[in-house]
Amino acid sequence: MMNDHIPDLFRKFDSLVDERSKLLSSGMQDPFGLVMDRVISPTVAICDERETILLGTYNYMGMTFDPDVIEAGKKALQEFGAGTTGSRVFNGTYAGHKAVEQSLCEYYGMDHAMVFSTGYQANLGIISTIAGKGDYVVLDIDSHASIWDGCKMSDAEIVPFRHNDVEALEKRLGRIPAGAGKLVVLEGVYSMLGDVAPLQEMVTVAKKYGAMVLVDEAHAMGVVGRRGRGVAEDQDCLDAVDFVIGTFSKSVGTVGGFCISNHPKFEILRLACRPYVFTASLPPSVVATACTSIRKLMNADEKRLRLWENSKALHQGLRAAGFQLGTEEPQSAIISVIMPDLESGVGMWEALLREGLYVNLARPPATPANMTLLRCSLCSEHSAGQVEKIISTFTRVGEARSLLAGH
Numbered sequence: 001m002m003n004d005h006i007p008d009l010f011r012k013f014d015s016l017v018d019e020r021s022k023l024l025s026s027g028m029q030d031p032f033g034l035v036m037d038r039v040i041s042p043t044v045a046i047c048d049e050r051e052t053i054l055l056g057t058y059n060y061m062g063m064t065f066d067p068d069v070i071e072a073g074k075k076a077l078q079e080f081g082a083g084t085t086g087s088r089v090f091n092g093t094y095a096g097h098k099a100v101e102q103s104l105c106e107y108y109g110m111d112h113a114m115v116f117s118t119g120y121q122a123n124l125g126i127i128s129t130i131a132g133k134g135d136y137v138v139l140d141i142d143s144h145a146s147i148w149d150g151c152k153m154s155d156a157e158i159v160p161f162r163h164n165d166v167e168a169l170e171k172r173l174g175r176i177p178a179g180a181g182k183l184v185v186l187e188g189v190y191s192m193l194g195d196v197a198p199l200q201e202m203v204t205v206a207k208k209y210g211a212m213v214l215v216d217e218a219h220a221m222g223v224v225g226r227r228g229r230g231v232a233e234d235q236d237c238l239d240a241v242d243f244v245i246g247t248f249s250k251s252v253g254t255v256g257g258f259c260i261s262n263h264p265k266f267e268i269l270r271l272a273c274r275p276y277v278f279t280a281s282l283p284p285s286v287v288a289t290a291c292t293s294i295r296k297l298m299n300a301d302e303k304r305l306r307l308w309e310n311s312k313a314l315h316q317g318l319r320a321a322g323f324q325l326g327t328e329e330p331q332s333a334i335i336s337v338i339m340p341d342l343e344s345g346v347g348m349w350e351a352l353l354r355e356g357l358y359v360n361l362a363r364p365p366a367t368p369a370n371m372t373l374l375r376c377s378l379c380s381e382h383s384a385g386q387v388e389k390i391i392s393t394f395t396r397v398g399e400a401r402s403l404l405a406g407h
């Protein structure tokens with residue numbers, strides 16, 4: 001009887017629970033419950049006893065199976081053990097953590113690098129620590145959840161602006177008191193539509209108003225820029241960026257996050273940043289694989305070229321078939337196919353999987369403008385034959401479901 005008076009804290013999830021059970025009771029496969037039983041290569045896995053082309057991972061440069069990367073991981077596992085069992089500031093800093101930080105400093109030509117256990121924690125930690133009471137964080141409205149959560153955890157005033165809109169950014173900055181501390185937070189590549197920020201213009205505007213700039217290059221690292229150092233390198237404004245955030249979970253092919261900077265007081269963050277201090281550091285095998293991978297990414301022009309060729313071929317093929325895509329031109333390794341609604345998106349996602357093609361289903365609230373997207377992310381190791389197969393599978397399934405323009 002008492003229970004009637006105790007509010008169920010799970011009530012807030014009721015609509016999500018209903019929506020999910022409706023979907024699953026219709027016999028549809030859970031789009032967020034895919035299991036890869038075996039992974040054959042960066043582009044192929046066995047799912048449900050079926051050989052499946054992977055087109056929905058962030059393994060942009062195929063480094064997960066690089067023989068040197070694997071060898072480095074094995075060696076570190078044997079020499080340093082399975083884990084550190086401690087925080088970076090206590091017993092959790094090994095030679096490998098310093099080595100991977102050094103590789104990042106060399107790659108980006110910056111003085112300081114701080115490695116976190118994930119990219120999520122890097123954004124959470126850096127934003128919440130450097131933006132305090134009385135400061136302002138000005139951020140793109142389509143920012144990643146880790147950026148929003150970093151803002152939530154800081155005591156700063158949060159000022160969003162319209163996606164990729166330089167004028168809107170300037171307007172917001174103009175309204176902030178001149179003497180206040182300001183941090184502008186941007187991403188190089190936005191992962192939902194795969195579009196790129198006009199970073200150079202935005203950094204110029206931010207500097208005009210005395211703001212520091214943080215750029216999350218999670219989806220651009222390894223992929224964009226002459227040496228794969230991201231959109232800031234590509235648009236020639238890396239020197240003006242105060243903090244670059246990145247992750248090891250995409251083109252680096254393992255797990256971990258980082259922030260690099262030239263700020264003279266940067267090292268103090270190792271003591272002040274809670275998501276750095278109060279969590280265990282990455283296992284030695286992980287930092288060893290990351291370090292080897294990053295050093296290879298510095299000289300991976302050929303892979304980068306292949307990745308861009310794949311991205312262009314897929315964009316062209318899907319567009320010619322009549323799909324509506326997230327960008328007019330391919331701007332990154334992400335090509336998003338816009339679905340008319342959630343129902344047809346889930347249906348198409350499942351049909352593609354049955355045909356041996358895994359893509360990413362993205363749906364509100366993670367997507368801009370409530371869109372349902374089938375996100376395709378390419379890998380340098382997709383062969384031309386695989387890309388052709390991807391296009392023909394999409395076309396066949398899209399046609400059968402009357403999802404193509406003009407059909």
Ligand code: PMP
Nearest residue numbers: 118119120144191218247249256
């Ligand atoms: N930033 C962006 C833009 C991301 O897309 C992601 C992950 N999808 C992260 C940060 C977090 O990275 P990690 O997976 O290393 O936590």
